[in-house]
Every structure is written in structure tokens, then in C-alpha cells.
Amino acid sequence: MDTMRERFISVTSRLLDEDPRLALVLAEITMDGFLPAQRRHPDRVVNVGIREQLLVGVGGGLALTGMRPVVHTFASFLVERPFEQVKLDFGHQGTGGVLVSASAGYDWPAGGFTHMAPGDVALLDTLDGWTVHVPGHPDEAEALLRHAYAAGDDKVYVRLSQQSNTAPRPVEGLRFQTVREGRAGVVLAVGPLLDNVLAAAEGLDLTVLYASTVRPFDDAALRAAVRSAATADVVLVEPYLAGTSTAAANDALADAPHRVLGLGVGRAELRRYGTIDEHTAAHGLDPRSLRERLTGFLRPTLR
Amino acid sequence: MTQATAERDFRYEDLGRLIGLMTGAEKHGPAATSTLDVLWVLYDRVLRVTPATAADAGRDRFLLSKGHGPMAYYAVLAAKGFFPVDWLPGFGSYDSPLGHHPDRTLIPGVEIGSGSLGHGLPLAVGSALGLRAQGLAEPAVWVLIGDAELDEGSNHEALAYAGSAGLERLHTVVIDNDSATHGWPGGIATRFEAAGWSAATVDGRDHAALHAAFTAPHPGRPHVVVARVEKKQ
Numbered sequence: 229m230d231t232m233r234e235r236f237i238s239v240t241s242r243l244l245d246e247d248p249r250l251a252l253v254l255a256e257i258t259m260d261g262f263l264p265a266q267r268r269h270p271d272r273v274v275n276v277g278i279r280e281q282l283l284v285g286v287g288g289g290l291a292l293t294g295m296r297p298v299v300h301t302f303a304s305f306l307v308e309r310p311f312e313q314v315k316l317d318f319g320h321q322g323t324g325g326v327l328v329s330a331s332a333g334y335d336w337p338a339g340g341f342t343h344m345a346p347g348d349v350a351l352l353d354t355l356d357g358w359t360v361h362v363p364g365h366p367d368e369a370e371a372l373l374r375h376a377y378a379a380g381d382d383k384v385y386v387r388l389s390q391q392s393n394t395a396p397r398p399v400e401g402l403r404f405q406t407v408r409e410g411r412a413g414v415v416l417a418v419g420p421l422l423d424n425v426l427a428a429a430e431g432l433d434l435t436v437l438y439a440s441t442v443r444p445f446d447d448a449a450l451r452a453a454v455r456s457a458a459t460a461d462v463v464l465v466e467p468y469l470a471g472t473s474t475a476a477a478n479d480a481l482a483d484a485p486h487r488v489l490g491l492g493v494g495r496a497e498l499r500r501y502g503t504i505d506e507h508t509a510a511h512g513l514d515p516r517s518l519r520e521r522l523t524g525f526l527r528p529t530l531r
Numbered sequence: 532m533t534q535a536t537a538e539r540d541f542r543y544e545d546l547g548r549l550i551g552l553m554t555g556a557e558k559h560g561p562a563a564t565s566t567l568d569v570l571w572v573l574y575d576r577v578l579r580v581t582p583a584t585a586a587d588a589g590r591d592r593f594l595l596s597k598g599h600g601p602m603a604y605y606a607v608l609a610a611k612g613f614f615p616v617d618w619l620p621g622f623g624s625y626d627s628p629l630g631h632h633p634d635r636t637l638i639p640g641v642e643i644g645s646g647s648l649g650h651g652l653p654l655a656v657g658s659a660l661g662l663r664a665q666g667l668a669e670p671a672v673w674v675l676i677g678d679a680e681l682d683e684g685s686n687h688e689a690l691a692y693a694g695s696a697g698l699e700r701l702h703t704v705v706i707d708n709d710s711a712t713h714g715w716p717g718g719i720a721t722r723f724e725a726a727g728w729s730a731a732t733v734d735g736r737d738h739a740a741l742h743a744a745f746t747a748p749h750p751g752r753p754h755v756v757v758a759r760v761e762k763k764q
Contacts, residue, residue: 289657
């Protein structure tokens with residue numbers, strides 16, 4: 229199986245052949261994979277060098293002329309470093325584009341914190357109108373990239389990761405899905421953390437929702453799940469900064485008493501290298517840690 | 532195509548009065564604003580864009596990056612009929628589309644919302660690339676920045692790339708009134724020339740010199756015109 233980033237290369241290269249409105253802007257990262265596409269479309273595959281402010285500004289300029297820009301680099305250099313460009317060169321101009329990241333959370337632990345961006349979704353949450361896709365499998369990444377490219381002039385962020393569930397789920401870029409139903413609480417698993425959540429919830433009487441698109445937040449799905457679970461206890465399990473969607477969940481449930489626990493990547497810098505699995509465990513997102521945290525929070529209703 | 536006519540034919544000499552409608556000051560001589568002469572020569576004699584063609588794909592683009600103090604810009608746009616002169620007195624008020632920084636979604640003929648420095652040149656580079664990718668070889672892209680705005684690193688990313696990429700339809704005007712704290716030893720044009728641009732430095736009040744510099748051929752290279760004006764008081 230290829231990675232999401234490899235799938236990004238193959239599907240985008242193909243769609244550049246089919247859709248003359250698409251243009252890809254790169255800042256060296258992933259350039260090698262797009263060399264064949266660049267040979268075919270030298271005017272629509274642009275590498276600006278190691279210039280991330282320009283990367284996003286050029287995307288904004290392409291959009292001003294009516295094109296659909298796809299702007300790609302590692303999340304830390306795509307969303308964090310040129311954040312004002314993201315804010316002004318798309319939103320303030322009233323235009324849109326597709327930001328596609330790689331290595332968002334802790335995909336490259338040996339690379340250290342400079343190449344991690346656990347806060348990417350929280351940061352975009354300070355802006356209006358961004359759709360955020362968090363695919364949990366390369367097949368989902370392909371489907372969601374296709375949705376993003378075809379989404380008119382919408383502002384879309386597609387967050388690609390090395391981390392993946394073993395099997396894809398059918399995604400349509402809008403709704404949360406109900407994976408299993410229970411009575412004692414609702415767990416929302418986002419993107420590549422679904423497998424760990426399902427393992428952690430095994431044998432527990434819990435509803436598990438799956439989100440590969442977190443913005444807009446599917447208020448109706450969460451409310452429906454809470455109603456049928458007969459409890460308003462909700463746990464969010466997100467592959468980025470813990471608590472990123474807590475406010476969205478609270479807003480969705482504002483009309484009734486409820487409890488929300490937001491799990492995800494910790495705010496504190498670990499200052500550790502190692503492997504993805506070691507970091508997943510350190511953030512308490514492995515199945516064993518998740519089960520402890522789920523049962524701890526839901527103890528009154530699980531009993 | 533017929534050009535939508537302004538409410539009357541405005542001339543350069545009328546611009547001071549139009550600016551006065553925004554500022555309330557009667558004595559706004561042209562020298563009061565550093566960009567006025569550059570803007571007038573561009574809109575009067577260089578840019579191929581009119582109110583009637585402001586939405587055409589083939590129009591020339593003018594991006595005001597230096598969004599501060601846009602009164603001269605608004606005066607020229609009103610004089611050329613992009614919006615009614617009677618918008619000017621509302622400048623900066625809640626119900627006016629004319630803010631102290633321009634917003635492209637509110638003002639006809641305005642290509643970018645600007646104010647935060649260092650965004651216009653990268654957006655212009657992207658616009659030039661987008662036009663080229665769509666086979667629109669004719670439209671020129673112009674962006675106006677200030678010499679202090681050139682301090683922003685994003686501009687250096689853009690000028691280095693644009694020179695290397697040979698973006699022939701890209702044009703930059705730098706209003707140089709010596710307002711950069713640390714200055715540009717060797718002159719601003721040298722920065723662009725080193726990056727592969729065609730460059731001219733002229734008196735920013737001299738309309739004939741500006742026009743000659745704006746229309747100078749620059750095959751295969753982007754072009755910068757450094758317009759020197761009196762130092763900011």
C-alpha cells in the first residue's frame with residue numbers, strides 16, 4: 229500500500245492532466261514526485277524554491293486569476309510559518325484554494341519538533357470558512373483530494389499523514405459516520421486514530437463515530453449519536469492538538485447538559501525522537517492508554 | 532468596446548480636489564502623496580483596464596500592495612470612473628466601501644485587499660503565473676510597493692523567484708521616498724537587477740520619465756521602475 233503522500237502525487241498528477249483549472253505550487257518538498265507532471269504541465273506545476281511565504285502568496289495570485297491552486301509542503305511550513313499569507317492571501321481576498329500538508333503531527337519523530345505541527349487544525353480554526361479533511365487511509369486521501377479539487381472556490385485543507393488505519397472507509401467529505409452503536413457514551417475518532425479507538429472500545433457499550441472531515445463539524449451527527457446513546461458523555465480522539473474540536477462539540481451540544489473529553493497530541497514538547505508508535509503511546513493514543521482514559525472518563529455510565 | 536465615461540473628464544489637476552473630499556483639506560497639492568504621479572500615469576496612459584473591462588480576463592492588473600494612505604489611489608480610480616466621486620467624502624466611515632486600506636471585495640477595479648505589507652508582490656507573481664498558464668499572454672501585471680515595504684522578506688522571496696523564472700509580464704513600481712530605516716545601499720534597482728530583472732530609476736514626479744520607464748521593453752525579464760520622490764516628512 230502506498231502512503232497518503234504518494235497517493236497525493238499520483239492523483240494530483242492525473243487530475244492535472246484532466247482539469248486545466250488546477251495548478252500545483254510546491255516549495256521543493258515532494259518536487260521529485262511531481263517531475264513527470266511538471267514536464268507535461270510546466271506552467272501549472274510551479275516550484276518556487278524554499279520560499280513558503282511566496283508559496284502561499286503565489287497560490288493566492290493564481291486564485292485571483294480564476295485558477296484552482298493546490299499548495300503543498302510540510303504542515304509546519306504550510307500553515308504555521310506563512311500563517312498571515314493563509315489568512316490574507318485567500319480569505320481576505322475572497323478567494324479559495326487547496327492546502328495539502330504532509331508530516332503534520334509527529335510523522336517523523338526522529339526529525340524532532342521543528343518538523344511537527346500538531347497545532348495545524350487549531351490554527352486554521354481561528355479563520356473562517358476552511359473545510360478540513362483528515363483522511364485515515366490513502367484511499368480516503370484520494371477521495372477527499374478529489375472532493376477538494378472539485379470544490380469550486382472553497383478554502384480546503386487536506387491533512388495527510390504517514391499514519392493510517394488498516395482499511396479505508398467510504399468517505400464523502402461531509403458527514404461523520406457511525407461505525408458502531410452503544411449506550412454508555414460516544415467516542416468520535418478522527419482520521420488515522422480510528423483503529424486505535426476501535427481496539428480501545430472493544431467490549432465496551434460505546435457508540436463510535438468516525439470523522440475524516442472535521443470542519444465543518446457535523447453537529448447533527450454528534451447530537452443524534454448522543455440522543456441514541458442515552459448519555460451526553462463524549463470523547464474526542466484527534467490526531468492533532470488535544471481539545472482542538474472541544475469547542476465545536478460543546479457548541480453542537482449547547483442545548484443540553486453534557487461532558488466532553490478532548491484527547492489528542494499533548495501541548496508539551498516531548499523532546500524525544502524515536503518512532504511514531506513511541507510518540508503515539510507517549511501522547512496516550514495507543515489502544516491500552518485510550519481504553520484507560522475512556523473508562524476513566526465514562527466510569528459512571530460504563531458500570 | 533465602449534469605455535464607461537466618468538462623470539466628467541477629470542484631469543491630473545483635479546486630483547488634489549478629489550483627495551480633499553476624503554481628507555477635508557483644501558490644499559492637497561499633488562506632492563502631498565508619494566504615489567499620485569505614478570498612479571496617474573499608469574491609469575491614464577499605461578494600464579489597459581477601464582471600468583467597462585474591469586472584470587475581463589484579458590485586462591491588465593494593478594495591485595496596490597502598499598495599502599497605507601490609499602487616498603491617491605481612490606482619487607485616481609474615481610477620476611477614471613471605477614466608482615462614483617460621491618463615494619469619496621465617506622472615506623473611512625462605517626457605511627463607506629473606502630477604508631484606510633482597500634478591500635477588493637468592496638471596491639470596483641481594486642484587484643487586492645491590501646494593508647499588511649509584503650503580500651502584493653507574491654500575489655502578483657501568482658497572478659502572472661496564472662495568466663500565463665491560461666494562455667493569456669497579453670495582460671500585464673503591475674504591483675506598487677514602497678521602499679520600506681521592501682524590508683519584508685516575502686518580497687525578497689518573490690523578486691528572487693520572479694527574476695529566475697523570467698516573468699516577462701510582471702512589473703513592479705517601487706515608490707522610493709527613503710522611508711526604510713536601514714536604507715538600501717547601492718540603490719533599490721541593484722537588488723532587482725541582481726535577481727535578473729530589468730530596472731529603471733526615475734524621478735517619480737516626472738510624468739514623461741515615468742511613462743518612458745513604464746513602457747520600456749524588457750524581453751524575457753520582469754521589470755521594475757524605482758520612482759524616486761522627495762523624502763517623507
